[in-house]
Amino acid sequence: MSTPSLLILPGDGIGPEVMAEVRKVIAWFGDRRGLTFTVEEDLVGGAAYDAHGVPLHDDTMARAQEADAVLLGAVGGPRYDDLDFSVKPERGLLRLRKEMDLFANLRPAQCFDALADFSSLKKEVVAGLDIMIVRELTSGVYFGEPRGIFEEGNERVGINTQRYTESEIDRIARAAFDLARKRDGRVCSMEKANVMESGILWREVVQKVHDADYPDVELSHMYADAGAMQLCRWPKQFDVIVTDNLFGDLLSDAAAMLTGSLGMLPSASLGAPMPNGRPKALYEPVHGSAPDIAGQGKANPIACVLSFAMALRYSFDNGDEASRLEGAVEQVLADGLRTGDLLGEEGGSPVSTVEMGDAIVAALEKSL
Known part of the structure; x- marks a missing residue:
């Protein structure tokens, strides 16, 4: 080669x-x-x-x-x-x-033992932390149409559209599962299927991809707001987290602070x-x-x-x-x-x- x-x-x-x-x-x-x-x-x-x-x-x-x-x-x-x-x-x-x-x-969040005291969380919570957040980067609410600021009656309204196709969810799910196979073999998929139709589709497609081609990888599902709480409570429960563009933006920045410095x-x-x-x-x-x-x-x-x-x-x-x-x-x-x-x-x-x-x-x- x-x-x-x-x-x-x-x-x-x-x-x-x-x-x-x-x-x-x-x-x-x-x-x-x-x-x-x-x-x-x-x-x-x-x-x-x-x-x-x-x-x-x-x-x-x-x-x-x-x-x-x-x-x-x-x-x-x-x-x-x-x-x-x-x-x-x-x-x-x-x-x-x-x-x-x-x-x-x-976006990995890895806390080296020598820097465990730099995290805003307790040392025992973050020492040895090694998780990976897989964020879908080219679709979702940041790209969906319609979008913009419009006149509606006597006031303005700001609109952004959360939009995902099955194929977009399928390929990010496969990326997460392939990655988990090189790590600890666990994926947690995060969305808001309780209140968002895009979240329902996300959960269904991720589960379908898993059952068809990745039964060797452990899959769990979690609402993204609960996932944010769990990242602060006990982040070492996670291996790979896969999520959409908006939630990935938020969750990866939250996870970044677990490690103590952006320079890492x-x-x-x-x-x-x-x-x-x-x-x-x-x-x-x-x-x-x-x-x-x-x-x-x-x-x-x-x-x-x-x-x-x-x-x-x-x-x-x-x-x-x-x-x-x-x-x-x-x-x-x-x-x-x-x-x-x-x-x-x-x-x-x-x-x-x-x-x-x-x-x-x-x-x-x-x-x-």
């Missing part, structure tokens, strides 16, 4: 800084594990606007369609606040998601398989561009590094090496290294972005 390809889009703010540390990790896997990639780099967001007058050039979009995986840093910043909506940096990211048809958003959270957005069997895929940290600390060496690169670990697992079917990288991150944290966002009340001296990246590579070397 040909060497797998990676398209790196560092973007804006701290994006280039954290992506530079990911490049070190990629180089280590090539040099020490024989896991090589053809790596190209291009512009997105404000950086692309500065160079081309658009947040994503057509040539870059074409490259993304051809790549085996895309790694993105962050987009946006106050410099671009006054731009027309159509060319704001975020439109570049949204175009990637739309044109690559990245319908499955994977990776994500993946996956689409349909390409001819080589790999899914269309975009990997990115959850944090934003953090322009207030850009260029100062303060950014935490771990979320971006863990996004590459997700690429190893889900695009390149190399779970062992993904676990090696995740283990290196865990070891660095256990050794007490902290960027500024991870210091907490006890204080201490933070390490720089570069120092954290170097420490992760050193921990990888010790793992051999």
Whole structure:
């Protein structure tokens, strides 16, 4: 097989800084594990606007369609606040998601033991937490028609339509079940079938897909509001949660706070398989561009590094090496290294972005 390809889009703010540390990790896997990639780099967001007058050039979009995986840093910043909506940096990211048809958003919430005290929940509730939220990303209430603000009588009315087809539910359910087979084998599907017809259809289709093709995976159903409560009460009861676009938006952000810092959270957005069997895929940290600390060496690169670990697992079917990288991150944290966002009340001296990246590579070397 040909060497797998990676398209790196560092973007804006701290994006280039954290992506530079990911490049070190990629180089280590090539040099020490024989896991090589053809790596190209291009512009997105404000950086692309500065160079081309658009947040994503057509040539870059074409490259993304051809790549085996895309790694993105962050987009946006106050410099671009006054731009027309159509060319704001975020439109570049949204175009990637739309044109690559990245319908499955994977948001892990993993709490490393060394950071269990950073969560707003009790340590015993979150220590060892490892759950995955699979959010349908390209349909639902954010895209349904009719939508808009209309005149109705003597007042205005805002309308958004929750809409799902059977095929849209079917494919996100399969993504969740396939993922669960690589984890603990459990899926909890969340909707509001008690008050929403789309929720009734969601539950029926998820159950049908399970019974036909995934009887080996344990399936449960839960109303999304009850699921939010249970995430705060005892999150370790879950393995994979699959839900729609709106509820996934809310639940994944709630789960993010269980881990203590946005600088720790990776994500993946996956689409349909390409001819080589790999899914269309975009990997990115959850944090934003953090322009207030850009260029100062303060950014935490771990979320971006863990996004590459997700690429190893889900695009390149190399779970062992993904676990090696995740283990290196865990070891660095256990050794007490902290960027500024991870210091907490006890204080201490933070390490720089570069120092954290170097420490992760050193921990990888010790793992051999």
